[in-house]
Amino acid sequence: METTLLLVSLSIFSLLIAFFILPRKTHRNLPPSPPSLPVIGHLHLIEQPLHRAFQKLSKTLGPIFSLHLGSQLVVVVSSQSAVEECFTKNDVVLANRPMFTVGKYFRYDYTTVVASPYGDHWRNLRRLMSVEIFSTNRLNAFLSIRQDEVGHLLHRLYQKSSNGFAKVEMKSKLSDLTFNVIMRMIAGKRYYGEDLENSAEAEEFRELVSEVFSSGVASNPADFLPVLRWIGYNGFEKNLAKTQKRFDKLLQGLIDEHRKDNCKNTMIDHLLSLQESQPEYYTDEIIKGLMNVMILAGTDTSAVTLEWAMSLLVNHPEVLKMARAEIDSHVGQDRLINEHDLQRLSYLQAIISETIRLCPAAPMLLPHMSSDDCTVGGYNVPQGTLLLVNAWAINRDPKAWDDPTSFKPERFEVEKVEGHKLMSFGFGRRACPGVGLAQRVVGLALGSLIQCFEWERVGEDLVNLTEGNGLTMDKAEPLEVMCKAREVMKNVFSGGACDA
Numbered sequence: 053m054e055t056t057l058l059l060v061s062l063s064i065f066s067l068l069i070a071f072f073i074l075p076r077k078t079h080r081n082l083p084p085s086p087p088s089l090p091v092i093g094h095l096h097l098i099e100q101p102l103h104r105a106f107q108k109l110s111k112t113l114g115p116i117f118s119l120h121l122g123s124q125l126v127v128v129v130s131s132q133s134a135v136e137e138c139f140t141k142n143d144v145v146l147a148n149r150p151m152f153t154v155g156k157y158f159r160y161d162y163t164t165v166v167a168s169p170y171g172d173h174w175r176n177l178r179r180l181m182s183v184e185i186f187s188t189n190r191l192n193a194f195l196s197i198r199q200d201e202v203g204h205l206l207h208r209l210y211q212k213s214s215n216g217f218a219k220v221e222m223k224s225k226l227s228d229l230t231f232n233v234i235m236r237m238i239a240g241k242r243y244y245g246e247d248l249e250n251s252a253e254a255e256e257f258r259e260l261v262s263e264v265f266s267s268g269v270a271s272n273p274a275d276f277l278p279v280l281r282w283i284g285y286n287g288f289e290k291n292l293a294k295t296q297k298r299f300d301k302l303l304q305g306l307i308d309e310h311r312k313d314n315c316k317n318t319m320i321d322h323l324l325s326l327q328e329s330q331p332e333y334y335t336d337e338i339i340k341g342l343m344n345v346m347i348l349a350g351t352d353t354s355a356v357t358l359e360w361a362m363s364l365l366v367n368h369p370e371v372l373k374m375a376r377a378e379i380d381s382h383v384g385q386d387r388l389i390n391e392h393d394l395q396r397l398s399y400l401q402a403i404i405s406e407t408i409r410l411c412p413a414a415p416m417l418l419p420h421m422s423s424d425d426c427t428v429g430g431y432n433v434p435q436g437t438l439l440l441v442n443a444w445a446i447n448r449d450p451k452a453w454d455d456p457t458s459f460k461p462e463r464f465e466v467e468k469v470e471g472h473k474l475m476s477f478g479f480g481r482r483a484c485p486g487v488g489l490a491q492r493v494v495g496l497a498l499g500s501l502i503q504c505f506e507w508e509r510v511g512e513d514l515v516n517l518t519e520g521n522g523l524t525m526d527k528a529e530p531l532e533v534m535c536k537a538r539e540v541m542k543n544v545f546s547g548g549a550c551d552a
């Protein structure tokens with residue numbers, strides 16, 4: 053209570069200082085902006101989910117508008133043509149990331165690929181990732197991990213549903229799948245699911261990761277009202293520092309383990325061999341940064357995409373039926389689907405594209421920052437502006453998509469939709485480098501779920517598709533659904549074995 057009172061008084065004090073002493077910088081020809089309040093600017097307009105609040109503003113202000121979030125000028129773009137201008141003509145200028153407090157702690161002082169400013173270091177990290185992690189060779193080398201983890205998922209569902217329809221909760225199972233895929237790629241360890249050999253270590257890992265995820269959602273008020281920093285408001289930073297210290301220790305522990313025994317085929321082992329030849333660049337800090345990014349960017353994104361896809365499918369049984377027919381005709385019921393089948397399953401691919409169009413895991417992409425003055429749509433975007441892209445709104449823009457809010461996978465079969473029209477993985481040089489891995493994990497898992505089980509809604513009502521407020525766009529209500537094993541499961545798992 054005392055702390056709250058102190059915080060409130062400090063905030064009021066700081067607002068007064070800011071109001072009377074620090075006039076906001078004015079710029080000419082900025083994108084339109086709604087009326088603002090002194091000091092906090094438009095902070096009072098910020099409500100969750102952000103993409104919906106910003107879509108509402110764009111309906112009155114147009115596809116390019118600006119806000120002052122405290123002292124930070126923000127430009128929000130919500131049209132395809134504006135995004136194209138941002139990431140073609142202005143791609144280099146807008147390739148920076150903002151220096152939010154969270155990046156100082158969770159992104160190793162802005163040295164990880166997600167948070168690093170645009171420049172040589174960032175370029176090196178992207179090159180390193182594309183060779184050491186996301187190259188076709190590396191992704192193929194980790195194929196057995198993906199198959200094995202999908203096998204675990206199928207087995208868990210089979211245990212419940214081998215004798216008829218059973219109610220299953222999907223969110224945690226899909227999350228276990230993607231976390232295990234990434235952790236096995238990084239360190240060869242399974243930390244999620246049932247029957248774990250290392251249960252105490254796994255529990256500590258899971259607890260810490262969920263803490264890191266929830267701290268990553270919060271933004272530091274001082275990032276927008278720097279005056280709070282001057283008057284000593286640092287409780288937020290102290291908490292971040294504490295969590296990051298524990299997370300760092302855990303990542304370091306994994307590196308040390310592999311340093312003692314590096315004969316495994318994991319990301320840590322590959323990076324440690326690079327460290328031997330170039331120790332000054334491939335420091336432990338850089339390796340921990342890459343591990344951190346893989347965990348934070350590569351897990352939830354794929355898991356929520358799968359959960360949205362399953363939710364949309366049970367709400368549209370006719371689409372589910374067509375997807376199953378496609379898999380049955382190409383793969384049959386005698387063996388499980390594999391990644392090589394995916395390219396022939398165009399309707400399954402269309403379902404995935406339609407899911408990420410309607411429910412992009414990162415609806416506002418990641419924030420970009422301008423390193424110089426530029427113009428977008430004829431408006432000035434000064435140096436130091438935070439640029440937000442409302443990918444969610446663009447993916448539902450009636451000017452770009454026919455019947456935009458309906459789930460219609462066929463749209464992706466009829467015409468070849470250009471990559472940039474589907475904004476969900478970003479666009480330009482900072483676009484997602486993990487697309488290939490995400491497509492393999494999501495494709496294999498979704499195809500397997502459709503091939504191996506029948507799916508129905510729990511009751512008559514449609515599955516609620518309201519978004520939650522997670523760091524990635526999750527569902528407000530975790531998906532529960534009825535599932536029943538199909539013939540192929542009996543063929544493959546009849547002995548209870550789990551070798552997909």
Ligand code: HEM
Pocket residue numbers: 165166167178345346349350351353354357408412413414417418419476477478479481482483484485486487489490
């Ligand atoms: C369905 C799954 C995924 C979606 C929808 C997604 C989406 C995105 C988006 C929208 C961005 C920001 C683009 C921008 O700033 O313009 C991004 C960046 C990034 N993603 Fe993904 N992602 C997914 C999966 C993954 C996976 C599996 C990994 C790695 C294991 C990954 C690693 C990254 C990294 C490292 C960045 C930062 C790139 C940079 O700043 O240079 N993502 N992703």
